[in-house]
Amino acid sequence: MFRNQYDSDAITWSPQGRLHQVEYAMEAVKQGSCAVGLKSSTHVVLLGLKRSAHELSTHQKKVLYIDDHIGCAIAGLTSDARMLSKFMRTECLHSKFAFETPMPIQRLVAKLGDKAQVTTQQYGGRPYGVGLLIGGFDKIAGPKLYQFCPSANFFDCQAMAIGSRSQSSRTYLERNLSKFLNAKRDELIIYGLHALRDSLPNNYELTVHNTSVLVVSANEVCKLIEEEEIAKLLSQLESRSKREETIEGEEVGTKKDSEQEQHERDLSMQLDE
Amino acid sequence: MSLVQPEMRPHYPDYATAPTQHHFSPYADNGGSVVAIAGDDFVVIGADTRLSAGFSIYTRDQNKLFRLSDTTVLGCSGCWCDTLTLTRILTARMQMYQQEHNKVMTTPACAQMLSTMLYYKRFFPYYISNILVGLDNEGKGCVYSYDPIGHCEKATYRAGGSAGALLQPLLDNQIGLKNMQNVGDSKLSLERALAVLKDVFISAAERDIFTGDSILINVITKDGIQDYSFQLRKD
Numbered sequence: 001m002f003r004n005q006y007d008s009d010a011i012t013w014s015p016q017g018r019l020h021q022v023e024y025a026m027e028a029v030k031q032g033s034c035a036v037g038l039k040s041s042t043h044v045v046l047l048g049l050k051r052s053a054h055e056l057s058t059h060q061k062k063v064l065y066i067d068d069h070i071g072c073a074i075a076g077l078t079s080d081a082r083m084l085s086k087f088m089r090t091e092c093l094h095s096k097f098a099f100e101t102p103m104p105i106q107r108l109v110a111k112l113g114d115k116a117q118v119t120t121q122q123y124g125g126r127p128y129g130v131g132l133l134i135g136g137f138d139k140i141a142g143p144k145l146y147q148f149c150p151s152a153n154f155f156d157c158q159a160m161a162i163g164s165r166s167q168s169s170r171t172y173l174e175r176n177l178s179k180f181l182n183a184k185r186d187e188l189i190i191y192g193l194h195a196l197r198d199s200l201p202n203n204y205e206l207t208v209h210n211t212s213v214l215v216v217s218a219n220e221v222c223k224l225i226e227e228e229e230i231a232k233l234l235s236q237l238e239s240r241s242k243r244e245e246t247i248e249g250e251e252v253g254t255k256k257d258s259e260q261e262q263h264e265r266d267l268s269m270q271l272d273e
Numbered sequence: 274m275s276l277v278q279p280e281m282r283p284h285y286p287d288y289a290t291a292p293t294q295h296h297f298s299p300y301a302d303n304g305g306s307v308v309a310i311a312g313d314d315f316v317v318i319g320a321d322t323r324l325s326a327g328f329s330i331y332t333r334d335q336n337k338l339f340r341l342s343d344t345t346v347l348g349c350s351g352c353w354c355d356t357l358t359l360t361r362i363l364t365a366r367m368q369m370y371q372q373e374h375n376k377v378m379t380t381p382a383c384a385q386m387l388s389t390m391l392y393y394k395r396f397f398p399y400y401i402s403n404i405l406v407g408l409d410n411e412g413k414g415c416v417y418s419y420d421p422i423g424h425c426e427k428a429t430y431r432a433g434g435s436a437g438a439l440l441q442p443l444l445d446n447q448i449g450l451k452n453m454q455n456v457g458d459s460k461l462s463l464e465r466a467l468a469v470l471k472d473v474f475i476s477a478a479e480r481d482i483f484t485g486d487s488i489l490i491n492v493i494t495k496d497g498i499q500d501y502s503f504q505l506r507k508d
Contacts, residue, residue, distance in 0.1 A: 065372070089372050093365050
């Protein structure tokens with residue numbers, strides 16, 4: 001992105017009719033690691049690729065619980081994501097308190113959009129630098145997946161991937177879209193894991209430490225999946241044909257490398273989230 | 274009816290009749306009693322299911338025990354509208370705590386929070402007699418009783434509500450073994466606690482018009498919460 005003379009604050013239009021600060025905020029989303037969301041006729045699955053700043057710290061949380069029927073995956077500025085998820089949680093609690101009903105997802109995303117729009121029209125502030133994939137199960141509308149952008153736009157999606165190198169994930173999702181509608185729970189998660197893996201460079205791999213998965217459905221309260229179950233699901237992924245060429249001396253289909261090698265790879269991955 | 278002679282009635286030229294004052298009370302007493310007894314690894318709480326107003330009965334089948342978590346139950350009696358709002362706010366606060374700290378609120382923490390919540394309304398109180406029960410951090414049963422403005426006291430047993438004053442002395446004698454001679458200091462078993470609870474409510478239904486119909490009992494142990502129901506006099 002090049003610098004312009006119309007990009008110093010969020011309230012200045014450029015002569016081409018663009019708000020550059022908003023567009024720069026969308027770039028911040030692309031700096032975050034990949035997050036994937038997809039839905040079937042009964043389940044919604046959100047996945048995130050967790051990064052760790054260095055060996056000593058834990059991996060950054062990518063997928064969050066919002067309410068029993070809503071979860072959210074984040075990409076971009078984590079601190080902004082925390083504020084927005086706190087907002088979403090209190091709105092959901094309020095809906096239960098005042099109306100004795102779980103918050104409809106479209107209404108929640110619309111409220112989020114209204115909140116974010118203010119930041120694109122005020123001097124002295126900045127837009128939120130985080131993109132969200134909000135997935136949930138509505139009794140009336142069924143499973144829903146929304147993409148939320150810093151521009152305060154939101155889109156109802158069948159499947160979506162955001163974050164760095166997410167184009168490959170989106171390509172995978174587009175190619176396999178017809179298979180998602182009738183997929184069973186575990187099948188859907190495996191499709192999601194394939195999509196997430198496609199955002200990784202060839203010599204990197206999904207492990208239980210850098211993958212987080214969240215499932216929500218009519219019968220399943222929104223919950224992050226445990227490490228054992230993730231390990232089982234990861235072992236069912238198809239091997240990547242590309243990997244065979246680039247990795248020397250490694251058995252085809254190996255899913256777990258030695259701890260040290262994995263740490264080194266985590267370190268050398270793009271770090272600014 | 275005025276006791277003043279017609280000639281001595283005050284004359285208000287601007288009024289057709291003498292001015293009258295209407296008084297609106299924001300409170301209603303919907304009756305009911307709550308009793309709780311704690312043991313070493315359990316706690317039982319029972320509440321009657323009658324909701325009344327004056328000499329009328331609203332319903333014979335109202336549950337006055339509110340499950341706040343897997344180890345904490347709140348029993349409320351008094352003003353029913355205040356009860357509904359207090360329990361809804363409490364449930365929301367407990368969920369906020371869970372989301373903020375990633376763990377379920379413990380019973381002692383909840384007890385303290387309820388005390389502060391009640392005191393916030395010091396000058397327009399919740400007209401409720403609260404009893405909060407649960408298992409504390411070591412798994413021991415505990416009973417916290419409150420007055421309407423948040424005074425909190427941890428005890429082993431407590432009776433509250435319209436028949437509270439009738440039942441508390443009975444509990445003092447049977448559970449606290451007060452004013453008894455030659456009684457062994459044996460551990461309180463769950464069966465005895467339940468038996469005393471039922472007897473105590475039967476006695477209350479005999480004399481207190483606001484207590485009756487049936488009781489709902491919750492038994493909290495480390496295995497969870499169990500419900501029991503027991504019929505009482507319906508008059």
